[in-house]
Amino acid sequence: MNSIKLLLRIVFLAGLFLCAARACYAQPVSSTDLINNATRFDAATISYEGEAIGDIMYRGNFAWVNLHDGTNAIGVWLEGPAAKSIQRTGSYQSKGDWVEVTGTFRRACILHGGDLDIHAETVRVIKPGRSYAEKLNIRKINFALVLLVILGVAWILKQLKFK
């Protein structure tokens, strides 16, 4: 009976330890941390998340996607099929998918000519992006119309010859 209790305790503690470790591991690292402490994170497995921006650039069976966490964008090298899970990227007209990646961080990647990058092992879209509906700014329109009238007056004045 005692040995069963001991075994249960060990299993419970091990489970607790794994959960804690998982929680620490899953905590995403910010781009500022990665860039400013690149030596410390070099070759470590990290979790990073950010908005997919610009183009998803496919290179053979792999792809580059740049993830912007609000401060900086970092390049993520991932497998082609994983890149396909990203549907929308950020631009003027849209907010890109918010993506979480776990993978190996490189301060100066040997494979990519010294780029500071992340080689992703897992990719997960946390929040899908959306397109922005542009609302016309009425104040700007009114201001532009007033300026147009003034410009017209200025042009007429220029054409007039005062004696």
Place this chain on the structure above:
Amino acid sequence: MILRPRVEDARTIGYYLGKVIVGLGTVMLLPMVLGIACNEFNPALDFCIGAQISLIIGILLIKLCDTDKDLSWMQGMIVVSLSWLVAMVLGAIPMFLSGHWHSFLDACFDSMSGFATTGLTLVQDLDHLALSHNFWRHLIMFVGGQGIVIVILSLLVKGTSGAFKMYIGEARDEKILPNVVNTSRFIWLVSIVYFILGTLVLGVVGITEGMSKGSAFFHGACIFMAAFDTGGFTPQSQNILYYHSAAIEMVTIVIMILGAINFRLHYHIWMGNRREIAKNIETVAFFFSVSLLFVLVAVGLNQMQVYPYASMLFRKGFYQFISGHTGTGYGTLYAPQFISDWSQLALVGLIIAMALGGAVCSTTGAIKMLRVGVVMKALFQDIKRVILPDKSIVIQKFHHIRDVFLEDHQARTALIITLAYLALYGVGSLVGMLLGYPFLSSLFESTSAAANVGLSCGITQPAMPAALKITYIFQMWAGRLEFISVFTLIGFFVAAIRGK
């Protein structure tokens, strides 16, 4: 006795300034049209407002200051220096209206950085900036690189005498063709031919590197404009690192070097005189400077052991180095990496390269290779004078399009401008240090601003003190115009206050 400027001076200056402003307002219509074409109506309105304000001011100035008099030297210089300040303010209007700049000062900073082809930027959330605004950022580099006033004078100014004074005032020391308007048009011809070729090449490379067609050609056009004009803006926040592409880095290296070559040399190459490349004092000085300084940078980087392979050293070391030397400011590193991954030796090598720059009559800033070459020749001449017998006559020659005998006044002019640049680098560094930044970072950023480079080690950001932003704006302006027209403007104001 200082003579107070006459009303007639102000009228003539105002008239030509008005023409420049009308030209600038017209240029703003291009991004406005792009905005409409891309369904970016609010950005199109930003440019509509900016263009209208410019046109109103320009037309009123032309009307109020109407004159048929040609420019004197003093007036020409003042028109140039004022044009750049006015362009900065007017060019900042659409930027500020976009909401991507924290304050109007930040928008002015980026506007001056663009016109002066520097590349330092305070824009926020660049990755969501409208295409038309992004196009404007790069277009002002293209316009500023050729020279704002050259753009206007090749289109609007009839008399060539006044045009020549403005041409000189805009830091163009040399005419390519006998007529300065034709010279301006030739500069535009070269730039547009290279623009078409460069955009095509960059677009095709972008597509092969996985970009969509539209995006590849838009980025190609923007990257070309900023690379050829040694500017340094890019459409995305990661600069050239965004592309993760050795091919794009290679193409931009070629474009940056083309932009750093004297337009006069371009003319001779176009005319089939390719031997001039090997003989010209500027290309020779550039070759030696690149070779010697890159050894410094490479040794410095080797001390840190961050880039142990040749391919890494080339893509991280040489790329930033040549970008700095040509005054472009394209980068494949994050700003803090200069401090964390580069040794002090490597940084000093890069700072010297930025301080020297490319060729005169090119789109680069900084001291420039002709002056470096002339100063070195003058030094050799003096050493020879000491070594050789007293009665010997020491003659020093150099080749710049033709063989030239070095004269004292050439050495003196080159030295004065060199000293003025060194002082400008120093002043910016001092202001940086006064505001609490470390010495090397301050020197790096100050040199980058004054030499119109655009590489940053992290000081330039929206949160930096306003005093430093203003200092860098002044440095970009004075560095781009090479001092004379700036000094003339200061003298004009002093004369207006203290003159009789």
